[in-house]
Amino acid sequence: DTEVTQTPKHLVMGMTNKKSLKCEQHMGHRAMYWYKQKAKKPPELMFVYSYEKLSINESVPSRFSPECPNSSLLNLHLHALQPEDSALYLCASSQVGVGNTIYFGEGSWLTVV
């Protein structure tokens, strides 16, 4: 069982909608991540938070807006998405620094119509 929980598991949204994906971990990890994965492709890093501060943004379009309210929570706010943004969005967490394994949540399937 994963200790990184994501909600919702499935989301269908229109291109004008505003929605959010939520992620929670209780492993005491201080690094949290958002990845995007398309079918039959590897996960692609979007954002990394370290000690609740954004440390990596992989040139993600501004229609994706991350937020880390505290050390256990990570949100991804979605607005004005495109159909090509439909994918599996994976949250992950780890301890900070080199040598630490990242643990993934079960993902949120997003469909943009």
Next chain:
Amino acid sequence: GQNIDQPTEMTATEGAIVQINCTYQTSGFNGLFWYQQHAGEAPTFLSYNVLDGLEEKGRFSSFLSRSKGYSYLLLKELQMKDSASYLCAVRVSTDSWGKFQFGAGTQVVVTP
């Protein structure tokens, strides 16, 4: 640029052994990870190598040679539930420790 190569698909029989190779050419190296991903599910951590040699964990073993930019994941006594995609991932630097470069994954099909 970063390049991580692994075979697209491998097929093996239940009870057999399969070895999944991963070669990498990256700007830096700070550890190699193997993940298992069943269709429609999240990747789950299998193993981690940062020094040369073999790490064994039950039916799964992983090997690393840093000088050759090479790793393999060995799956023994294959079971039907081992049918999944196996992802090789490299942590490429200490400065950007959060950055993992993933390979495209190897789909392992276990047949009866």
